[in-house]
Every structure is written in C-alpha cells, then in structure tokens.
Amino acid sequence: MSKMSGAKAAVEALLREDVDVIFGLPGGTNMPIYDVLYEFQGLQHPSSNEKGIRHILAKHEQSAAHMADGYARASGRAGVCLATSGPGATNLLTGLATAYMDSSPVVAITGQVPSRMIGTDAFQEADIVGMATSVTKYTFQPLSVKEVPHAIKAAFYLATTRRPQPVLVDIPKDVQLGEGEVEFPESVDFPNYRPLPDPDLTIVKTIARMILEAQRPMILAGGGVKIAGAYRELQALAELLVAPVVTSFMGKGAFPENHPLSLGCAGMHGSERTNHLLPECDVLLVVGARFSDRTTGKIEEFCPNTKVIHVDADRAEIAKNYRLPVVSLVADAKKALMAITREVGAGIVSGQREAWVEKGQEVLAVAVTEYDGNGSSLSGVETIKMLRQILPPKAIVTTEVGQHQMWCEQHFRVIEPRTFISSGGLGTMGFGFPAALGAKVARPDVPVVDVAGDGSFLMTENSLATSMEEHVPVTVVILNNRMLGMVAQWQRLFYNRRYSAVELGKSPDFVKLAEAYGAEGIRVHSMREFEMAMSKALRNTVTTVIDVPISPEEDVLPMIPPGAGLKGMMVG
Amino acid sequence: MSQDAQLRIVSALVEHKPGVLFRLSNLFRRKSFNIESIAVGPAEAEGLARVTLTMFSTYDQADQVMKNLEKLIDVRSVEPLDAKSAAVRELALVKLSPGAPPTRPEIMNYIETFRGNVVDVSPETLTVEVSGDPAKINAFINLARNLGLTEVARTGAVALSRSMAQKETQGKW
Numbered sequence: 031m032s033k034m035s036g037a038k039a040a041v042e043a044l045l046r047e048d049v050d051v052i053f054g055l056p057g058g059t060n061m062p063i064y065d066v067l068y069e070f071q072g073l074q075h076p077s078s079n080e081k082g083i084r085h086i087l088a089k090h091e092q093s094a095a096h097m098a099d100g101y102a103r104a105s106g107r108a109g110v111c112l113a114t115s116g117p118g119a120t121n122l123l124t125g126l127a128t129a130y131m132d133s134s135p136v137v138a139i140t141g142q143v144p145s146r147m148i149g150t151d152a153f154q155e156a157d158i159v160g161m162a163t164s165v166t167k168y169t170f171q172p173l174s175v176k177e178v179p180h181a182i183k184a185a186f187y188l189a190t191t192r193r194p195q196p197v198l199v200d201i202p203k204d205v206q207l208g209e210g211e212v213e214f215p216e217s218v219d220f221p222n223y224r225p226l227p228d229p230d231l232t233i234v235k236t237i238a239r240m241i242l243e244a245q246r247p248m249i250l251a252g253g254g255v256k257i258a259g260a261y262r263e264l265q266a267l268a269e270l271l272v273a274p275v276v277t278s279f280m281g282k283g284a285f286p287e288n289h290p291l292s293l294g295c296a297g298m299h300g301s302e303r304t305n306h307l308l309p310e311c312d313v314l315l316v317v318g319a320r321f322s323d324r325t326t327g328k329i330e331e332f333c334p335n336t337k338v339i340h341v342d343a344d345r346a347e348i349a350k351n352y353r354l355p356v357v358s359l360v361a362d363a364k365k366a367l368m369a370i371t372r373e374v375g376a377g378i379v380s381g382q383r384e385a386w387v388e389k390g391q392e393v394l395a396v397a398v399t400e401y402d403g404n405g406s407s408l409s410g411v412e413t414i415k416m417l418r419q420i421l422p423p424k425a426i427v428t429t430e431v432g433q434h435q436m437w438c439e440q441h442f443r444v445i446e447p448r449t450f451i452s453s454g455g456l457g458t459m460g461f462g463f464p465a466a467l468g469a470k471v472a473r474p475d476v477p478v479v480d481v482a483g484d485g486s487f488l489m490t491e492n493s494l495a496t497s498m499e500e501h502v503p504v505t506v507v508i509l510n511n512r513m514l515g516m517v518a519q520w521q522r523l524f525y526n527r528r529y530s531a532v533e534l535g536k537s538p539d540f541v542k543l544a545e546a547y548g549a550e551g552i553r554v555h556s557m558r559e560f561e562m563a564m565s566k567a568l569r570n571t572v573t574t575v576i577d578v579p580i581s582p583e584e585d586v587l588p589m590i591p592p593g594a595g596l597k598g599m600m601v602g
Numbered sequence: 603m604s605q606d607a608q609l610r611i612v613s614a615l616v617e618h619k620p621g622v623l624f625r626l627s628n629l630f631r632r633k634s635f636n637i638e639s640i641a642v643g644p645a646e647a648e649g650l651a652r653v654t655l656t657m658f659s660t661y662d663q664a665d666q667v668m669k670n671l672e673k674l675i676d677v678r679s680v681e682p683l684d685a686k687s688a689a690v691r692e693l694a695l696v697k698l699s700p701g702a703p704p705t706r707p708e709i710m711n712y713i714e715t716f717r718g719n720v721v722d723v724s725p726e727t728l729t730v731e732v733s734g735d736p737a738k739i740n741a742f743i744n745l746a747r748n749l750g751l752t753e754v755a756r757t758g759a760v761a762l763s764r765s766m767a768q769k770e771t772q773g774k775w
Contacts, residue, residue, distance in 0.1 A: 159621070160624070163624070163625060163628055164628060164632055167675070168675050169621075188675065220675050221678055222672075222674075222675060222676070222677055222678050222679070223675050344673070345669050345672070345673075346666065346669035346670050346672075346673055348669070349662070349665065350666060350669075353662065
C-alpha cells in the first residue's frame with residue numbers, strides 16, 4: 031500500500047502494464063494525468079533501463095484512437111489512447127468502433143467531470159460510458175482513488191484476452207486529483223470471464239477425421255489467425271494437408287500470399303477464380319473468421335454443398351452469419367490449429383489430392399499478377415503492384431478505405447506477419463494514416479506506407495503535424511482520382527452514372543499540403559517517377575506524401591455486386 | 603428446438619451493481635430484439651441479482667441472445683427456460699372503477715375464481731392483486747376489461763427451473 035493521487039496511480043498502473051507510449055490530447059479533465067506524464071517529457075524511446083511513457087500528441091482524438099489501434103495491430107500488444115471528457119471522449123468513438131469491429135486491443139482512458147457533477151450536464155460532460163458500451167468489451171468508471179489500479183489492470187486483461195476488443199476507463203477529475211492508499215493487484219479475476227480453455231479434444235478428433243476423409247479440403251483463414259499469432263501453425267497445417275488457403279479481407283496476410291498454396295482473398299473484391307473454386311471444396315475449415323457479408327456474398331450461395339467446420343474464439347460467432355457449420359470449435363486459433371495438425375499428422379496418405387492442388391495452383395497463377403514493368407501510364411492497380419516490388423517484405427502497409435484498399439486486397443501480396451493493417455469491419459475512412467503512425471511508433475525499424483485515396487486522406491491529414499512534431503516518418507501514397515472513388519464506382523455501375531456528391535475537385539494540392547506541414551510532397555506523372563519517389567521516400571527522415579494522379583474512371587474489378595453469391599462476380 | 607417465433611424465457615444471474623441492466627438491455631437494442639417483459643431483483647447470494655426476461659423470437663434469434671448474454675462480463679450464468687421446465691409466475695395489480703352493473707358482489711366472485719386479493723378499496727375504485735402464470739394474468743385482465751378496468755401494473759414473469767423436470771427438457775427450448 032502506498033499513498034498517491036488517482037492520476038499518479040493511473041500512470042503507475044500503465045507502467046506496470048509495460049505501456050511505453052500513449053497517443054493522446056490533453057483537456058480540462060485529464061490534466062492531472064498529463065501533469066504526471068510531464069516527468070517523461072521529451073522521452074523518445076523508453077527502454078528497459080529507463081522506464082517511462084512516450085506521449086504522442088494527436089491533433090484529433092479519432093486519430094489518437096486509430097494510432098493506438100495501428101500500434102496494437104503492428105505489435106500485438108495493447109495500444110493506449112488518452113482523451114479529455116465530452117468532445118474529446120466522443121471523438122474517440124469512431125476509433126473505438128473501428129477497433130471493436132476488427133478485434134483490436136485498444137485501451138482508452140478518458141477524463142470525466144468531477145464525480146459530484148456527473149449527470150448535471152456540466153461543461154464538457156458526455157455520458158461516454160453509455161455511448162461507448164456498444165463499441166467496447168467493457169467500460170470502467172472508478173469513483174475512488176483505490177479503484178483506479180484495478181480498473182487499469184482489468185482494462186488490459188479484458189482488452190487483450192479471448193477475442194481482443196477495446197476497453198474504456200473513464201476517470202472523473204476529482205478521482206485523479208484525490209489522494210488515497212492504493213494497492214496494485216498482480217492479477218484480476220472475473221467469474222464469468224476466463225481465458226479460453228484448451229480445445230476440446232473430442233471435437234478436434236472429429237475435425238481431423240473430416241479433413242482426412244475430404245477429397246477437396248480448403249482452409250478459410252480470418253483475422254482471428256493473425257490476432258492469435260497463428261501464422262506458422264496455419265502454414266504447418268496447410269502444408270501437411272496440401273490444402274489451398276483462402277483468406278477473408280481481415281485474414282489477408284494470415285498466410286504468406288507468395289506461398290504455392292495461397293489463393294489470396296475471397297469475397298466481394300476477391301479473385302474471380304478463387305471465388306469460383308471456394309464452393310467446390312468438400313470440406314472447408316474456417317478459422318478465426320466470422321462469415322462477414324463481404325467475404326461470403328449471398329450467404330445462401332456460400333459453399334452450399336460443402337461441410338463447413340467453424341473454429342472461432344468467440345462462441346457468439348458460431349451460427350451467427352453462417353447458420354449450419356457441421357462442426358464448431360470455440361478455441362484460440364493457434365491452439366486449435368496445433369491440435370488439429372497433431373491429430374491429422376498421423377493419418378495423412380500422400381498423393382491423394384494432387385489433382386485438387388494442381389487446380390488450386392492454376393487459380394493462383396491467374397489470381398495474382400505481378401507488375402510487368404510495361405505500365406507507362408499511371409493506374410491504381412499498377413501503382414500497387416509496383417509498390418509491392420519496391421517494398422521489402424517486412425514493410426508495413428496500412429490502407430484507408432475505398433478503391434485503393436480493394437486494389438490492395440487484389441494486388442498487394444502480403445508476405446510477413448503483421449504487415450497489413452486495414453479497417454475491414456467498420457470501413458473507416460481516415461484510419462490508414464494515423465494507424466500508419468501508430469504502427470511506425472511500434473516498429474521504428476521498418477518502413478511504413480499508408481496507401482490512401484484522396485477522399486480518405488483528407489479525413490485525418492492533420493496527423494501530418496503529429497508525424498512531423500513527434501518524428502514519426504511514414505510514406506503516404508495517394509491514389510488520387512479526385513473522387514470519392516468507390517461511391518463513384520457504384521454510381522457508375524448501379525446508379526446510371528448519376529454522380530452525386532462524389533467529385534472532390536482540385537483542392538487541396540497535396541504537395542503543397544504536405545509542404546505546409548514541413549513534410550515532403552512529390553507529385554508523379556509516370557510509373558518511373560513513382561518508383562523514384564518511393565525510393566526517395568524510403569530514405570527520407572520526414573514523412574513523404576506521394577500524389578499519384580489516376581483516372582477517375584478506373585474501377586475495382588472483379589466484384590460481387592450487392593446481393594449476389596460468390597459465383598456471380600462482375601468482371602467488367 | 604423450434605424455429606417458429608414463440609415466447610421464450612431467459613433466466614440470467616448477474617452482478618448486482620450499477621450499469622448491468624443497461625448493458626443487458628443495450629444488447630437487445632443492438633440486436634434489434636424486443637423484450638416482452640423483464641423482472642430483476644436480488645438473488646440468493648449477496649451481490650448477485652436474477653433477471654428473468656421473456657422475448658418473442660425464433661430459436662436462432664434466442665440462441666444469439668443467449669451467446670451474447672454469456673459474453674457480458676457481468677453475467678454469471680444464463681439459462682433458457684420454458685413453461686414445461688420451469689415454474690413461471692407473474693404478479694399484476696389491476697385497478698377497477700366499476701360503474702353499475704356489474705355489482706361488487708359479482709366482481710368479488712370473479713376475483714375469488716382467480717384467487718385474487720383486494721389490496722385497496724375506495725367508494726369509486728378497487729385494486730386487485732392476482733398472481734400466477736402469465737396466461738392466467740392475461741385471462742384476468744381480459745375479464746377485467748368488462749369490469750371497469752382503469753390501470754394495470756405487471757411485474758413481468760419470474761421463473762426458476764423445476765428441480766424434477768426431466769433432464770433432457772432442461773436447458774432447451
């Protein structure tokens with residue numbers, strides 16, 4: 031037991047969780063916490079011998095939350111954001127919803143008006159606990175100093191275990207200022223919430239038998255594989271079975287996309303051949319995926335003659351979207367894949383599925399084409415293919431949301447773990463740039479590139495100030511069609527080219543915009559110039575914004591039109 | 603399990619603290635399910651409350667509700683119940699303002715038939731307490747519409763599983 035203020039207790043509790051960075055913005059009700067953080071002022075890279083917390087000043091709380099999210103996805107650890115009450119807290123909500131949909135462990139700390147004023151519509155009061163309940167796993171509002179350490183400890187525990195999700199801790203200002211005897215718990219316990227048990231062996235044996243009896247087995251990997259860090263385990267099982275692997279968009283990168291068994295992504299903007307092959311498998315092992323409408327197309331036409339096995343960490347995902355899995359297993363993806371691999375191991379007969387694998391590889395050959403070096407005119411697709419050629423496999427790519435994001439799905443091969451970060455569930459425009467900054471803070475050793483559209487980038491471009499002032503250099507590649515491109519594409523395809531409110535016009539000049547912040551702006555006019563700009567960007571010590579003008583008519587194709595099934599893809 | 607929409611009962615043991623009922627009802631709102639009735643009160647152990655709620659839903663919808671309720675950190679346990687596997691009771695207070703006729707003795711007869719009690723009486727009004735399974739309450743309220751019914755307050759169903767119910771009917775709809 032020791033006596034300290036609630037603010038001090040909060041920061042001490044964060045240090046005990048090995049937090050080394052906070053993304054935040056100060057305001058009236060979180061000032062006591064900022065006063066404690068003052069002692070770490072100027073800290074760049076906390077290390078084991080110098081304990082401390084680096085603070086990254088965001089220019090908008092939504093960006094602070096996205097930065098924490100990007101940090102979490104790049105590092106596999108919880109990301110922390112800090113905001114004041116009222117508007118500071120409500121600005122976090124989009125970021126929390128984004129992290130919630132994509133199962134990312136973000137811990138948000140908000141200041142709140144003094145406890146005696148809660149409910150009085152005090153200045154900058156918002157019922158953030160009520161508002162955030164739908165987009166968090168849990169919310170805490172400690173009402174005394176001694177509750178603070180437990181709330182923070184529990185927030186990290188809940189955010190990072192089972193299915194990771196954001197957790198909010200809302201601390202009234204009087205609790206931050208108040209002094210009290212505090213104890214820092216070594217662990218916390220919730221009777222109805224325990225870490226996932228080991229996979230049920232009976233079910234594992236059933237799954238193994240089904241896979242072994244299959245003629246045409248396939249694996250569909252989702253984001254859960256990445257969250258569980260089950261990259262190697264997935265590869266081991268796929269190779270043992272010689273089973274092709276498709277991923278959902280969130281699962282992109284769960285399996286190396288240059289692997290002979292990789293079929294890339296299935297779904298709305300997946301590859302046409304992959305979408306056609308998927309319903310032909312007789313047994314489909316789905317791991318860590320939730321059968322999102324973007325992955326399955328019309329659910330009734332998703333693998334109608336296939337025995338589907340569903341493995342997920344969240345029991346509520348079983349039979350939520352896909353109603354009829356033959357077998358389901360609630361387990362951690364890593365442990366489940368290991369257990370299944372062990373069971374399958376002994377029973378393999380070699381050579382029985384060669385024809386199937388050959389068919390899969392034909393698909394692969396068509397599914398992903400590489401940049402052929404002949405593209406003289408700039409296009410979204412060619413730029414992304416070239417980007418893959420330029421970037422080392424360990425480089426991290428984030429995306430905004432829209433056409434550029436789907437071109438990445440189709441044409442950017444992800445090879446190494448935790449190198450592709452995108453808002454798949456909520457589809458949050460403005461996510462990619464701050465997420466790139468968060469990822470760069472987590473991994474200063476690798477290049478980080480935000481592939482952006484002009485519309486998305488404009489939503490959080492003010493994070494350029496953060497990237498400059500906090501020395502977090504990344505590269506932004508803007509595929510600039512002067513359109514809200516994906517909406518324009520849908521208006522072109524489904525609304526008789528009635529372009530309603532999608533033309534963005536000439537402003538801003540992204541080169542000048544970058545320069546206004548002190549960053550470097552480069553406009554390119556050919557693939558060759560793009561290549562040169564990228565190589566400059568990778569050497570730059572400041573953030574580089576590359577403006578790539580492309581045609582406003584370039585579509586993301588193929589696509590499954592809304593309401594159609596996997597086999598109903600539009601090609602052109 | 604039946605896929606038809608029907609009235610289903612869920613009994614949940616939850617932490618007895620602020621915000622829990624909000625999280626629970628928020629779940630129903632998010633999933634766009636309607637709660638038919640909800641009753642909450644302290645449970646057998648200190649710090650716990652029992653929530654009995656009824657909803658009109660298909661099996662799939664109810665299954666989703668159960669799984670999501672179980673996910674709530676503050677929910678200790680959830681149990682699906684139905685009229686066969688559980689004792690289900692509800693209490694209602696019904697205020698009558700009988701003109702003439704029927705006469706009071708006639709009304710008293712009806713109340714007796716339903717094993718109701720008169721809990722308040724004035725020259726103009728009469729408040730009756732009835733309890734039993736929700737169908738019985740419905741029947742009394744329907745009858746009371748002809749007896750000058752002016753106000754109704756119902757607790758919503760409370761339920762506990764029957765100890766002697768056959769094992770295979772427990773925990774299933």
